[in-house]
Amino acid sequence: MKFEVILAGFGGQGILFAGNLLAQAGMEAGLRVTFLPVYGPEMRGGTCNCTVVLSDREIASPVVTRPKALVIMNLPSFEKFVPRLKPRGLAVVNENLVPRERAAGFPGRRFLFLPADDLAEEEGAPGLANMAALGALVAATRVVPPEKVLSGLESLLPEHRRHLLEANRRVFKRGYEFALRNSATASER
Numbered sequence: 001m002k003f004e005v006i007l008a009g010f011g012g013q014g015i016l017f018a019g020n021l022l023a024q025a026g027m028e029a030g031l032r033v034t035f036l037p038v039y040g041p042e043m044r045g046g047t048c049n050c051t052v053v054l055s056d057r058e059i060a061s062p063v064v065t066r067p068k069a070l071v072i073m074n075l076p077s078f079e080k081f082v083p084r085l086k087p088r089g090l091a092v093v094n095e096n097l098v099p100r101e102r103a104a105g106f107p108g109r110r111f112l113f114l115p116a117d118d119l120a121e122e123e124g125a126p127g128l129a130n131m132a133a134l135g136a137l138v139a140a141t142r143v144v145p146p147e148k149v150l151s152g153l154e155s156l157l158p159e160h161r162r163h164l165l166e167a168n169r170r171v172f173k174r175g176y177e178f179a180l181r182n183s184a185t186a187s188e189r
Contacts, residue, residue: 001056003143004064007133008049008081009073009094011039014130017156018071019050022134024152025144026054034062047076054143069141071133073116078102085109092137092179094129112140112183119174125167135175140183146176 005022009015016037023035031054039048051064065084070091072078078098082091087108096117103111114136116129138146153168 001054002059003054003069003141004051004067005053005069005071005137005143006049006051006064006067006081006084007071007073008047008077009130010076011048012127013073014128015048015071015073016050018130018134019052021149021152021156022052022054022137022144024156025138025148026052028148028152029144031056031144032059034059036062049077049081069137069143071137072098073129073133074098075102082106082109090137090140092133092140094133096129112136112179114175114178114182116175119178120171123167123170123174125164125171128164128168128171131168131171132175132178135172135177136179136183139176139179146172 007015007019020035023033026033034053035050037050051062053059053062066086068086068089070081070085072091072093074097085091090110092112094116095113096115100113116132119132120126120128138144138149149172150169153165157165
């Protein structure tokens, strides 16, 4: 098994945290992992992405040009990364910032649009849309057990963010449950 995913959005959306958490969950599940963050010189609001590779075998390189999955949090990331997605690959897309119609130009890919911002807001945690998207990815792909992500939160959340532990868990679960209800109908274009 080898699972390659790129998570992308803008600075401040928690992209790097979500990728690091996925890598941590992979390690806790006994997989080999790589985590490769990429961000420009911009501060909050600039583009950022990260690549996570999870495998039961040795990983030759953390560089991924044709991922099996994507987590897309904004329109510029959609435009940049969806063309790279492998045929039959899955893109989990934040529909609050990316219109569903954008998927029409990419035949042979699967899309799971979820209202990540809305789900986080409904839980009283508007800055945690990344966790809803990560929950959806985990549910749709089953790449790691959800409990490994939740336990990884405890080790990765810095001390000054510990008060957000329960909110992170709730939003992750909302995204996970959304995908369980909707991933069977993830549209293939």
